[in-house]
Amino acid sequence: MSPENLFLPRLHRLRLPAFGRELAALRRRGHVPVTKTGWIIVAYGWAMHRLIGAQHPRVVVDGAPGQYDFSALAGLDVLIAHEPQDRDAVHALGDAIWLCKPRSLTAAPIPCEVPDAYRYWHPGGEHV
Numbered sequence: 001m002s003p004e005n006l007f008l009p010r011l012h013r014l015r016l017p018a019f020g021r022e023l024a025a026l027r028r029r030g031h032v033p034v035t036k037t038g039w040i041i042v043a044y045g046w047a048m049h050r051l052i053g054a055q056h057p058r059v060v061v062d063g064a065p066g067q068y069d070f071s072a073l074a075g076l077d078v079l080i081a082h083e084p085q086d087r088d089a090v091h092a093l094g095d096a097i098w099l100c101k102p103r104s105l106t107a108a109p110i111p112c113e114v115p116d117a118y119r120y121w122h123p124g125g126e127h128v
Contacts, residue, residue, distance in 0.1 A: 014069035017059035024072040033057055044082035065096035074100045080107035
């Protein structure tokens, strides 16, 4: 190995969000999940995961959005469920998911006590 190659940055591999392995395997086989609500839920944190419960298809994100592979969400309707105090942190998560081209992307605090608390991503990554 030449000396100049010793200092090249290591490429790190993105990891799937918790509970994302099965969804990714289904998507690789060309399947699209059918859900009661119409959304795949991205739970922001383990407390939100416990609140949502196992009856809803979801993945869990508990770290920096840049470390996750969200490609399995491409073409799906995605809802980011988060606690009200996490509202500002959800911008980065939504932007990271939006890069994978979901069909729609919405973020909502749970519980939702403010009528205009929902966020939607639109073409161009605009926040409404």
